[in-house]
Amino acid sequence: MQRKTNKAQLKGLVFLVSILLILVNACNDSEKESVFFEDEEISTLETEQEAEMYFNMIESIGNAAILELESNSGGRIEQPADPEFSCAEVNWDEENSRIVIDFGDGCKGPDNRTRKGKVIIEYEVNELLVESEFVTVLENFYVDTIKIEGTRTVTIESLSSEAISYTAVIEGGKIIWPNKTFITRESEGLHTIKYSDLSLKIEGEASGSTKSGVSYASETKDPLVFKSDCLEYRLPVSGSKTITVEKLPLITVNYGDGECDNKFTVAIGEKSKEISLD
DSSP states (O other): OOOOOOHHHHHHHHHHHGGGGOOOOTTGGGGGGTTTSOHHHHHHHHHHHHHHHHHHHHHHHHHHHHHHHHHTTTSOOOOOOOGGGTTSEEEEETTTTEEEEEOTTOEEOTTSOEEEEEEEEEESSSSOOTTOEEEEEEEEEEETTEEEEEEEEEEEEEEOSSEEEEEEEEEEEEEEOTTSOEEEEEEEEEEEEETTTTEEEEEEEEEEEOTTOOEEEEEEEEEEEEEGGGGGGOSOSEEEEEEEETTSOOEEEEEEESOOOSEEEEEETTEEEEEEOO
């Protein structure tokens, strides 16, 4: 039986949308580890983190639009108050079942980074139901000077009074720098939000290529868990993932066992290093 979310649950969901912006480039400090890790190992780790950061930004914008649509279903849709849209013009095209979020020639989002271009959400049913599908398409979309391409599809898998789960699939993902270097990204994951403790669990796999054209694949071994009361640390409180690259040792990133902190451990082959974010 299909279920709809209620307003209290939606408030929790809106709050959790911001979590998807906290997967910042956790390798900013990894450049300091270049003596400890080899250059190609650092490049692969940075590529994975950069891809997560930019596409989670797209997810945050897309989820915010879906939740605004759901909260206004059956009534007049107003200009959304979500901070994701504070500098954008939002066009609710109900006739064609699409939402166009237009950042114009550039404006600063809640993370103080400049967005430019359009994010378009296409759907068939304007509410959260099991098997509802929402497709996000990017049109000349930039964050600062970096262009992001690709399509993201969200499908609602389950709804209950305790949680919501949905799959998120990225196809044709590409992040392009002004000097024309780029990385690619394809991914599929299951995201589960629990209302009781406002936590987000992410599990799945991804693949792509680095700026130097090296292919890699990543997979969560233990689900990555984010908690709303640990947002200041910008990292999962627990979980781990592996990154596989041809001709390189297996890379493992471990985020701990549930404590709120700014630390994670990277193991590459027999080398292991704890890294702390500033």
